[in-house]
Amino acid sequence: MPFEHGGFAGPTESRSGGSGGIAGRFEGQVAVVTGGGSGIGQATVRALVAGGAAVVVADIDAGAVRATVDELAETSPTLAGPTTGAPGWSEPTTGAFGSSEPTTGAFGPSEAAGSGAGGGAAAGGGARALGVVVDVTDPVSVDELIVAAVEAFGRIDVAVNAAGVSGAYANTADQDVDEWRRVIDVNLTSVFLCVRAEVRQMLAQGPPGGAIVNVSSAAGSMGVPGLSHYSASKHGVIGLTKSVALECSRSGIRVNAVLPGTVRTPMLVRFAGGDEAVTKMGRGTPLGRVAESVEIADAIAWLCSDHASYVTGAAIPVDGGALAT
Numbered sequence: 001m002p003f004e005h006g007g008f009a010g011p012t013e014s015r016s017g018g019s020g021g022i023a024g025r026f027e028g029q030v031a032v033v034t035g036g037g038s039g040i041g042q043a044t045v046r047a048l049v050a051g052g053a054a055v056v057v058a059d060i061d062a063g064a065v066r067a068t069v070d071e072l073a074e075t076s077p078t079l080a081g082p083t084t085g086a087p088g089w090s091e092p093t094t095g096a097f098g099s100s101e102p103t104t105g106a107f108g109p110s111e112a113a114g115s116g117a118g119g120g121a122a123a124g125g126g127a128r129a130l131g132v133v134v135d136v137t138d139p140v141s142v143d144e145l146i147v148a149a150v151e152a153f154g155r156i157d158v159a160v161n162a163a164g165v166s167g168a169y170a171n172t173a174d175q176d177v178d179e180w181r182r183v184i185d186v187n188l189t190s191v192f193l194c195v196r197a198e199v200r201q202m203l204a205q206g207p208p209g210g211a212i213v214n215v216s217s218a219a220g221s222m223g224v225p226g227l228s229h230y231s232a233s234k235h236g237v238i239g240l241t242k243s244v245a246l247e248c249s250r251s252g253i254r255v256n257a258v259l260p261g262t263v264r265t266p267m268l269v270r271f272a273g274g275d276e277a278v279t280k281m282g283r284g285t286p287l288g289r290v291a292e293s294v295e296i297a298d299a300i301a302w303l304c305s306d307h308a309s310y311v312t313g314a315a316i317p318v319d320g321g322a323l324a325t
């Protein structure tokens, strides 16, 4: 991986710090990150901002979107500063933008400014981070996300599709069909909807081109008893990624997937039943530990960057060796 970090962390040491050494790598570029309010998506947002990108933080959880954009305004020198004339956060006027309730709209900066809609931006001499509440399972909401991104920043160079859910644990013989459909919808159909909208924009803009990374899973390359819906959805993401990569190979658009192993994120902590349980899960992996989100974000950022200019249609494990066993 060509990124240089502030300090070397050996494979058995986890690294939770920022993505060092990528300053300027995404300067002048615009990125959209779904699932950007938490875990791997949020770590990716931080990495891309550290690289100089203007970033759209897209998530169904309005509070998480808001907190992430607020954090960027506080921590990133490129985003800090007065918000003169730029839109700021405003409280949703109804409960429609809470994490439990899907939304059908995405909210561009002009609407966010004082309108009470569930979006907003952090700015420094111009908005460089935009928060958009989106439901990635809804084609209208996804298309509105892309429109909001282009209205705010003019184009999309990088898209990372990280929104996802773990699904309820049950052997297939006992699995509920609604739960099966929910997981396929949130983890696979959503990626189709996002990639479709992203590719349309990347083909239409001048000059055309871009880099898309879909977040699959090590479970996309092996069976997982009790999580057949999750495994099937993540296998599907890899097939989708390879097919779109070939469709776009002469258009300047690269499309890749990462396959994270076990990563300490709110999703996994919830699924495992606590932080200690997550730590224990890591002991059985070849590296003897779980990953931190930033370790997946670094691989994603590399795939999005020009340093991966000859990489497309790839499904790259970032799994501490899990798929090597």
Ligand SMILES: NC(=O)c1ccc[n+]([C@@H]2O[C@H](COP(=O)([O-])OP(=O)(O)OC[C@H]3O[C@@H](n4cnc5c(N)ncnc54)[C@H](O)[C@@H]3O)[C@@H](O)[C@H]2O)c1
Pocket: 034, 035, 036, 037, 038, 039, 040, 041, 058, 059, 060, 061, 064, 134, 135, 136, 137, 162, 163, 164, 165, 166, 186, 215, 216, 217, 218, 259, 260, 261, 262, 263, 264, 265, 266, 267, 268
């Ligand atoms: N944590 C792991 O061990 C692990 C391993 C392999 C793959 N992954 C994948 O990484 C991705 C990110 O997961 P994470 O672990 O960071 O989880 P996370 O729960 O921390 O983040 C997922 C985000 O997706 C958002 N989201 C869920 N449904 C959405 C929807 N319909 N529309 C928009 N946003 C929605 C959530 O609000 C959340 O902010 C997922 O695709 C997951 O399957 C995670």
